[in-house]
Amino acid sequence: MTATEPDPLEPVFVALEAAIERDPALAKEFRASRELFGPGVGGESELAARRHLEWFLLEKVRPGPDEARIDALIDQYTPEDLQRSLTESTAGVFEVTRVDPGRGVSLWDLAALHEYAVDEALGSQLLRPGDLIAGRIFPVAIDGAPLHRLSRAAAMWRDPRLLAAVKKDLEHAREMRPAHLRGTLRLRQSEIEAMFHTAVPQTAERADPSASGDQPVADARAVLEAGGLHPSTIEAMLGRLAREAPGPASLLPGASDALGEILEELAFESNVDLEAARRALLLAWVAIHANDQAVAPEAAPVPTAAPASAPTDVATAIAEFDRKRAEGVPLEAVFGELERDLGLADAALEDDEDTPAPDFPGVVGAMVEEFLWDEQREHGADAAARFAGLRGLGRFAEGIGVFENLSGRELTAYVARWIPESREIVDAQAVHDLLDGLERFCAWAQANHDVPLADQLAPVLASLHESLPRLVAANRLCAEPRPDGDEQWFDLVEAPQDGAARLREWSRGTTEDWTLDPKLDELLRAGDILRGRRTGKGKLGVSGCFPGAIRSLELA
Numbered sequence: 001m002t003a004t005e006p007d008p009l010e011p012v013f014v015a016l017e018a019a020i021e022r023d024p025a026l027a028k029e030f031r032a033s034r035e036l037f038g039p040g041v042g043g044e045s046e047l048a049a050r051r052h053l054e055w056f057l058l059e060k061v062r063p064g065p066d067e068a069r070i071d072a073l074i075d076q077y078t079p080e081d082l083q084r085s086l087t088e089s090t091a092g093v094f095e096v097t098r099v100d101p102g103r104g105v106s107l108w109d110l111a112a113l114h115e116y117a118v119d120e121a122l123g124s125q126l127l128r129p130g131d132l133i134a135g136r137i138f139p140v141a142i143d144g145a146p147l148h149r150l151s152r153a154a155a156m157w158r159d160p161r162l163l164a165a166v167k168k169d170l171e172h173a174r175e176m177r178p179a180h181l182r183g184t185l186r187l188r189q190s191e192i193e194a195m196f197h198t199a200v201p202q203t204a205e206r207a208d209p210s211a212s213g214d215q216p217v218a219d220a221r222a223v224l225e226a227g228g229l230h231p232s233t234i235e236a237m238l239g240r241l242a243r244e245a246p247g248p249a250s251l252l253p254g255a256s257d258a259l260g261e262i263l264e265e266l267a268f269e270s271n272v273d274l275e276a277a278r279r280a281l282l283l284a285w286v287a288i289h290a291n292d293q294a295v296a297p298e299a300a301p302v303p304t305a306a307p308a309s310a311p312t313d314v315a316t317a318i319a320e321f322d323r324k325r326a327e328g329v330p331l332e333a334v335f336g337e338l339e340r341d342l343g344l345a346d347a348a349l350e351d352d353e354d355t356p357a358p359d360f361p362g363v364v365g366a367m368v369e370e371f372l373w374d375e376q377r378e379h380g381a382d383a384a385a386r387f388a389g390l391r392g393l394g395r396f397a398e399g400i401g402v403f404e405n406l407s408g409r410e411l412t413a414y415v416a417r418w419i420p421e422s423r424e425i426v427d428a429q430a431v432h433d434l435l436d437g438l439e440r441f442c443a444w445a446q447a448n449h450d451v452p453l454a455d456q457l458a459p460v461l462a463s464l465h466e467s468l469p470r471l472v473a474a475n476r477l478c479a480e481p482r483p484d485g486d487e488q489w490f491d492l493v494e495a496p497q498d499g500a501a502r503l504r505e506w507s508r509g510t511t512e513d514w515t516l517d518p519k520l521d522e523l524l525r526a527g528d529i530l531r532g533r534r535t536g537k538g539k540l541g542v543s544g545c546f547p548g549a550i551r552s553l554e555l556a
Contacts, residue, residue: 007149008082009086036276050153051151057073058136085149089136090112090137091135092137093109093187095131097115099128107148111187112186119149132156133150134155136150173185216286216287220280220281220284223277227272262281365397369391375440386433387437389434389437390441406451408456408457409553412457415434416468423472423476425472426472428473435468463549477520478543478544482543489507490506492526493511495521514539524545529551
């Protein structure tokens with residue numbers, strides 16, 4: 001799509017909104033859900049209305065029959081070639097990582113840890129690497145290439161401190177989740193609305209106890225009761241909120257705190273409307289602690305440099321930032337206040353050397369993306385495309401949460417075992433590109449992040465340019481490995497001829513002659529390692545062929 005071409009999704013949303021208004025029941029639900037989606041400032045703007053429509057159509061949870069009615073509307077008013085754009089769309093918070101002027105941009109999803117190529121001709125003239133975008137993106141296929149388009153209601157900020165605040169909050173959210181749930185996060189569009197566009201009181205200081213009273217708590221009880229929860233369960237949940245005050249500067253309330261734990265339980269163990277519960281419990285949480293401070297104000301922290309009205313949510317902080325800049329307040333002073341308001345000031349004072357690195361599953365994939373971005377910036381798009389196979393390293397090392405924990409051992413397992421076994425690289429040129437890219441990545445990590453990968457992996461890489469291309473080809477001829485793992489490992493002592501090979505079995509230490517598939521003759525060399533099982537007298541069914549470098553991994 002060029003800057004002058006209309007977005008084909010625009011008439012679809014116009015038609016769907018008109019269809020909702022013609023249906024009395026849906027129209028009533030649509031209007032009533034406005035406060036549920038994003039109460040507070042900015043709720044009546046055109047872009048906010050569009051974000052509300054997107055959420056109502058594509059994300060709001062409904063009972064079965066009502067969901068079917070929305071699905072029927074989408075089927076009726078959306079051309080077949082655009083239906084996937086709606087049904088597979090996703091909301092997120094993105095960092096612009098690359099810009100191709102006049103064509104598009106690349107976005108890194110800060111929550112889901114995934115990169116998207118976005119067809120955005122006009123936006124590519126305005127956006128810069130490091131910009132922050134919050135909103136929904138829609139998949140499209142242009143000339144057969146998988147791309148995405150941004151919602152016209154997505155918001156953009158150019159502020160490295162705001163970007164740092166969002167990253168900090170999302171990383172904290174990962175740290176607070178149970179170990180088996182760490183890694184990528186999924187943000188709802190309503191959560192993004194609360195993060196950036198809604199002024200919901202998040203501290204007792206900003207709530208009016210006399211106005212709130214017990215009504216928010218009663219409303220929360222009603223929402224939970226409507227979902228079938230027992231009164232004792234409801235009181236226990238409210239008690240947990242009472243024991244933990246809401247964080248004053250979290251961009252994502254409900255992600256890594258008591259509220260988040262309760263919402264996660266409701267999602268898996270109840271039929272409660274999660275959107276309604278999140279809204280009601282957040283207001284009840286604020287009201288509970290506002291009342292506490294009204295009774296015992298001496299327990300409240302005494303503000304020091306910050307004024308009593310200091311903003312703590314993102315939308316208010318940004319508005320305050322813009323107002324002060326317009327009044328001519330010096331930029332450094334305004335940035336300092338924004339940093340404090342978003343909870344970054346204390347973090348900036350910490351000694352990095354004394355602070356342990358956060359556990360951030362997916363960090364290796366993120367570092368690969370940073371490396372590819374640097375390659376494109378310094379050597380062009382063709383260089384980055386040549387090394388794109390390195391993204392497999394991110395998938396292989398998904399569970400590593402600290403980049404410094406990546407070592408030559410893990411890289412050996414990746415390149416010498418995972419690459420041939422996964423069979424995702426199928427030709428010799430792709431293997432050479434991967435090895436060249438891995439060598440450059442290791443040197444980059446050592447030079448820019450002080451992680452000595454180049455020194456550790458150099459001896460392994462030196463031997464793989466000869467062995468890995470042929471072993472990748474050999475694995476394509478092998479049987480699939482047995483799911484029960486009932487196979488043995490062998491050293492290839494002598495290269496096979498007409499299918500006859502001399503092998504040493506690791507587990508028993510014995511050397512025997514075996515018959516292999518003759519198609520492997522041209523691809524195997526003495527010193528290779530095979531995995532397989534006996535398929536007949538003296539016959540070995542090979543399920544994996546690997547370079548000798550994996551001996552150091554002690555696979556037996």
